[in-house]
Amino acid sequence: MSLHDRRKAPTLTGPARGGAAVTIDDVTMRFGDRVAASNIRVDVAPGEIVSVVGPSGCGKTTLLRAVAGLLTPSEGSVQVDGETVDGTPEGVGMVFQHFGLFPWKTVEANVAYPLRLRGLPKEEIAARTRELVAMVGLSGFEKSYPHQLSGGMQQRTGLARALAVRPRVLLMDEPFGALDAQTAEVLRFELLRMWEEHPITMLFVTHSIDEAVLFGDRVVVLKGRPGRVHEVIDVALPHPRDRAVARSEQFAALRERVWSLVMSPDAGQAG
Incomplete structure (x- = not known):
């Protein structure tokens, strides 16, 4: 039985249905002499999914950890519903690539x-x-x-x-990257169906361009080392995002556009 077929459960959203706004305001992340991300500005509306893609080393996961309160920006700030993140914010959940379970x-x-x-x-x-x-x-x-x-x-x-x-914001850090292709595909569409029933704010970091387009209302492309926002792409795909959408010409065109940005020769160069 899929998540879509199960009885709707209020546990997902609680009183904050629709999620919270997230603002990454001119954030720079430094680790000693190394700058992982520079002057990042991203706004996520309540209930919106924003995907973040870019080459390895451009600061994607570092930004996610700043939103989670696990890292503190060297410059700038992160806010959830207008409140500056200082420690782990209430109502922010995070899913890691390698599960993060207590064995x-x-x-x-x-x-x-x-x-x-x-x-x-x-x-x-x-x-x-x-x-x-x-x-x-x-x-x-x-x-x-x-x-x-x-x-x-x-x-x-x-x-x-x-x-x-009962998160207002769900942070996804390569959540399907460690899975085999078939299992990853099943979980992608189950998570999308669950979000359709209970939309909350989601920031979705991935190396998969297909995944970024499939999930995102917008796709933020980071480039350079340190990483900077190169372009933000609106994803005007219909909902629900099912397999038919993933096979459409519109999806293919958006995927090609994101791929060309990420894979262009200057993608790994210092910005």
Whole structure:
């Protein structure tokens, strides 16, 4: 059963339906003498998905970690709904490429972890954990440990854990990059269907140009070292974003445009 076929669950959005606005305001990220990203300006509207692509080393993941409060900008600032990020913002969830699960915790314990950190009552934690595990198609695997799961099941667990906090903003860092092609495709379309039912703000970092166009309302192309915003492309593809959309001429044209920008000779040069 797909996520689309399951009963809608309020756990995804809570009171902040539609998500929060994110502003990356003239952000520069330095690590010693190295500048990873320079003068980045990106605005994400509530409920919008913005994809970020660019060659390796241009600062994509660094920016995502700044939005998550895991790194502090050397210059500029990041705001969520107008409040400057200082530490991990409330209502921001993150899904990592390599799952980020605790290997000593079961599926249900991994999903419940952020709820326990917030000191919620045991009954509420148990109910929300059951709901999320069912939502991502892992009912029956609650007591399994990460090493007993396939890569796709591990990533489903990571997604459920990120959704446990009822995020206003979901940060995706190459979420399907470690999966085989078939599993990645299945999860892409399941996540898109889930977003169609419960749209929240999403910042989606990927090396896959197809993935960037498929998910994004806009695609931000970073270039250079340090990375800078080279171009922002509007993606006027219809919703829902299904396989038919991915096979359309409009999709192919947008993909070609993004590819030409990312792969142009100056993509890896200092800007």
